[in-house]
Amino acid sequence: MADARILVVDDDTLLRTIIAERLERHGHRVTVAGSNAEAHALLRQAAPDVALLDVRLPDGDSAALLAELTHELDVQCVMMTAHASVQTAVAALRQGARDFLEKPFSLDRMEATVSAALEVAELRREVRALRAQAACDVEVVGSSPVMRQALELVQRLAVANGSTVLLLGEPGTGKAMVARLIHRLSHRASGPLMRVNCSAMPEPMIEAEIFGQELGAFGEGVGVKRGLIELADRGTLFLDEIGALSPRLQAKLLQFIEDRSFRHVGGARDLSVDVRVIAATNRDLEAEVRAGTFRADLFYRLRVLPVVLPPLRERAGDIPALLKCFIDQYNREFGRSVRRVAPEALDVLLQYRWPGNVHELRIVAERSVLLADGEVLMRSMLPAELYSAPVPEADPCVELGPEGLDIEALERALLQQALLRAGGNRTTAGRLLGLSRHQIRNRLKKYGEEV
Numbered sequence: 001m002a003d004a005r006i007l008v009v010d011d012d013t014l015l016r017t018i019i020a021e022r023l024e025r026h027g028h029r030v031t032v033a034g035s036n037a038e039a040h041a042l043l044r045q046a047a048p049d050v051a052l053l054d055v056r057l058p059d060g061d062s063a064a065l066l067a068e069l070t071h072e073l074d075v076q077c078v079m080m081t082a083h084a085s086v087q088t089a090v091a092a093l094r095q096g097a098r099d100f101l102e103k104p105f106s107l108d109r110m111e112a113t114v115s116a117a118l119e120v121a122e123l124r125r126e127v128r129a130l131r132a133q134a135a136c137d138v139e140v141v142g143s144s145p146v147m148r149q150a151l152e153l154v155q156r157l158a159v160a161n162g163s164t165v166l167l168l169g170e171p172g173t174g175k176a177m178v179a180r181l182i183h184r185l186s187h188r189a190s191g192p193l194m195r196v197n198c199s200a201m202p203e204p205m206i207e208a209e210i211f212g213q214e215l216g217a218f219g220e221g222v223g224v225k226r227g228l229i230e231l232a233d234r235g236t237l238f239l240d241e242i243g244a245l246s247p248r249l250q251a252k253l254l255q256f257i258e259d260r261s262f263r264h265v266g267g268a269r270d271l272s273v274d275v276r277v278i279a280a281t282n283r284d285l286e287a288e289v290r291a292g293t294f295r296a297d298l299f300y301r302l303r304v305l306p307v308v309l310p311p312l313r314e315r316a317g318d319i320p321a322l323l324k325c326f327i328d329q330y331n332r333e334f335g336r337s338v339r340r341v342a343p344e345a346l347d348v349l350l351q352y353r354w355p356g357n358v359h360e361l362r363i364v365a366e367r368s369v370l371l372a373d374g375e376v377l378m379r380s381m382l383p384a385e386l387y388s389a390p391v392p393e394a395d396p397c398v399e400l401g402p403e404g405l406d407i408e409a410l411e412r413a414l415l416q417q418a419l420l421r422a423g424g425n426r427t428t429a430g431r432l433l434g435l436s437r438h439q440i441r442n443r444l445k446k447y448g449e450e451v
Contacts, residue, residue, distance in 0.1 A: 004118050007048035008032045009039045009065070010080060011058050015103075019052065022107050023114065035059045041224070043068070047233055048075050050117045052101075052110075055081035055088060063095060070096030074124065076117035080105075125190045142322075144315040145420050150307055154178060157305045158185035164257060166242075166302045167280035169309030172359030175280040176240060178309065183236040188276060191235030194228040199244035207249055207265055210239075214266040229262060233273040242302070243283035243294060253277075254298045277302075312354040312361060316432070317422035319349055322358060326365035327377070338368075339375040348379055348387045350431050412447050415440075 006023055010016045011034050020030040031046040033039035036059045043065075051069050053062045062079075069075040079092040082103040089100045098117045101110060142151060157165060158181075165182060167175040176195065183193045196209055212227030229237055239245075245253065256262045257277055261270045279302050288294035312319070320341075327338050341349075354360055364383060371381045379387070414433060422428035430440040 004028045004049045004121075005047055006030050006114065007039065007043070007046050007051040007075075009034070009036075009051065009057065009062065010054040011035065012054075018107070019110065022111065026111075036062060036065050039065055040068075043073075047073075047226075047230065049121045050076045050078065050098075050114055052078050052080055052114070053097075055079055055092065066092065066095050066097060076121050078113055078117055122190065142315060142318045143424075144310075144317040144422075146310040147315050147318055150178075150309055153305075153307055154182055155185060157307070158182045159187070160305065163304050164276070164302050165278045165304075166306045167278065167309065168285075168306060169280075169282060170311050170357055171282050172357030173309040173311060174358050175282075175309060176238070178307065179236075179238045179240075179278045179280065182278060183238075183276075186236070186276070188235050192232050193236045193238060194232040195238040195240060196228050197240045199241040203246050203249065204265075206245075207252070210237075210249075211252065211262050212264040212267075214264045224264060227264070229256065229275055230271070230273055232275045234275075236276045236278060239277065239279045241281055242279040243281040243285060243288060247293075247295065250295045250298050254295065254301060257298075257301055312357045314421070316350050317425050317428050319361065320346065320425075320428070322361055323349065323365055326362050327369055330366050330369035334369060336369050336372055337375055338372045338377050341377045342379060345377055345379040345382055347431060348382055350428060352386045408447075411443070415443055415447065 006028050008016045008019050008023075008030060009032075010019075013034065016032045016034070020032050023030050031042055031048065033042055035057050039062075048069075053066060053069075055061055066077055066079070069077050076098045077096065078099045078101060079089075079097045080101045080103060081088060092100060098120065099113050101113060142148060157163065165179075167178055169175055179195070180193060183189060196206070198206060200206075201209060208225065208227065210227050210229060212230055213225045215225055239253075252262070260274070261272050263270060285294055285299050285303075289296045289299050323341060327341075330336065331338055349361075349364075356363075364386065367383065368377050368381045372378075415429070418429035418432040419426075422432060426440045426444075427437050429435075430437050433440075435443075
């Protein structure tokens with residue numbers, strides 16, 4: 001694992017310098033400290049993959065530092081000591097240390113130990129990436145034309161490593177899932193994906209959450225609280241509900257996107273990280289730019305690669321596939337054995353407008369599987385509001401003019417629209433038009449290639 005970050009904490013200046021120089025020859029970035037206090041001050045800024053810790057330091061043993069590294073930051077730790085004993089080694093391993101080096105040790109042994117720890121760190125990152133894949137694959141299912149088009153764009157832009165991405169769509173369309181998919185398909189997949197909801201906290205809190213804070217600046221103790229930008233280094237920062245950011249924070253975010261530098265709240269030093277920004281919103285940002293509530297320069301900078309996720313009502317052909325994914329998931333979770341959906345239940349799901357989109361469908365699937373007592377999901381297991389909601393009357397889509405109209409041309413156009421919305425599924429297209437599969441087949445034979 002090249003270009004790894006390693007923290008060396010030892011009060012022996014010569015030893016830590018020798019270790020640092022040896023590891024830097026292999027392309028690693030090494031940060032050194034001589035005490036617990038110095039290490040704590042550097043810890044979050046250094047963001048190490050592996051730490052080499054002396055057991056005894058001038059300001060006490062390193063047990064607290066070890067606990068913070070292993071349990072809070074998921075860092076692989078190797079302990080070093082000239083006072084080795086079985087008890088000391090066992091205690092360190094129980095507290096989460098990866099391995100133990102007894103001084104004096106050879107630099108070859110140290111390198112081998114660090115390499116093994118780096119392999120574990122890499123494997124843990126891969127596991128996190130696979131878990132993200134499992135979480136996101138379900139809700140990005142889609143074979144309808146509009147969804148295929150969106151997913152093809154996602155696959156292309158995922159490899160555009162440094163470009164910002166703007167995800168647009170109604171609530172519940174799966175923007176967070178698509179952000180995880182972009183991260184997983186990118187070259188940053190082994191790095192962290194950090195998410196923050198910009199509408200969930202007041203401005204001072206969200207600023208510290210994103211950009212970090214110099215704690216001593218506001219009488220909150222001494223040290224640094226790293227923000228999500230730093231924690232996302234070599235990975236992805238996902239800013240959900242970007243439209244909720246205040247104009248001041250919009251300006252600060254724009255500066256970071258432009259030159260990759262920022263300052264902690266209360267800090268005086270510029271910091272740089274390598275982070276890709278993905279933003280998402282269900283707001284009309286163009287309208288907010290015109291109204292003066294969202295910065296035009298930030299909007300255009302974010303909109304380098306916009307992805308519009310269609311609402312579920314425009315991709316009804318994906319409902320059966322999505323429903324199957326959700327049913328399979330909840331069968332495993334709840335120990336159920338639902339195998340199919342009754343036709344009358346599927347009719348209800350296809351005709352419903354889904355104001356909550358895929359998120360609402362997931363909740364309906366969870367509820368229905370919980371109520372199921374057999375292999376078939378029946379209409380009675382669906383929430384009553386799905387089939388009791390009034391259907392608004394639609395205005396007539398055509399009017400008979402003085403010259404009349406071509407009824408076959410109108411039928412061809414409606415048939416084509418239904419097939420597109422149903423992703424080519426004839427049964428689903430028939431339900432949308434109130435026709436049987438046999439009637440759809442006859443019309444396809446009649447119009448042939450024109451449809």
